[in-house]
Amino acid sequence: MQSQETNQTQTNLIDSVKSTLDHVEHLLRDAANASGDQAAELRARAMASLRQSRETLHDAQDAVLEQGRRAVRATDDYVHDNPWQAVSVAGVVGLLLGVLISRR
Numbered sequence: 001m002q003s004q005e006t007n008q009t010q011t012n013l014i015d016s017v018k019s020t021l022d023h024v025e026h027l028l029r030d031a032a033n034a035s036g037d038q039a040a041e042l043r044a045r046a047m048a049s050l051r052q053s054r055e056t057l058h059d060a061q062d063a064v065l066e067q068g069r070r071a072v073r074a075t076d077d078y079v080h081d082n083p084w085q086a087v088s089v090a091g092v093v094g095l096l097l098g099v100l101i102s103r104r
Contacts, residue, residue: 006067013060020053 024046031042079086 009060009063013056016056017053020049020056024049024053 027042027046027049031039031046034042
């Protein structure tokens, strides 16, 4: 369930950034054709849109970092609660990697 929420959040973020960048591109194109006060206003609106995108990306970065911290904490707790299972899993993974590498 959390994976679907994460994918939806990523999709929303990507769509938001694309939309903002398209809007900024349009504003800058209009500013290039405009003159005087109108051009300055369009550039200011473009800069505001870029700032908003930057804030959105920073918020997303914070959310991803927090998810990573939670995953690390959960893994650490699991390893402490089940040390022999963790050692067994690590051994099996190491064995499989060894077999795959030796086949090449």
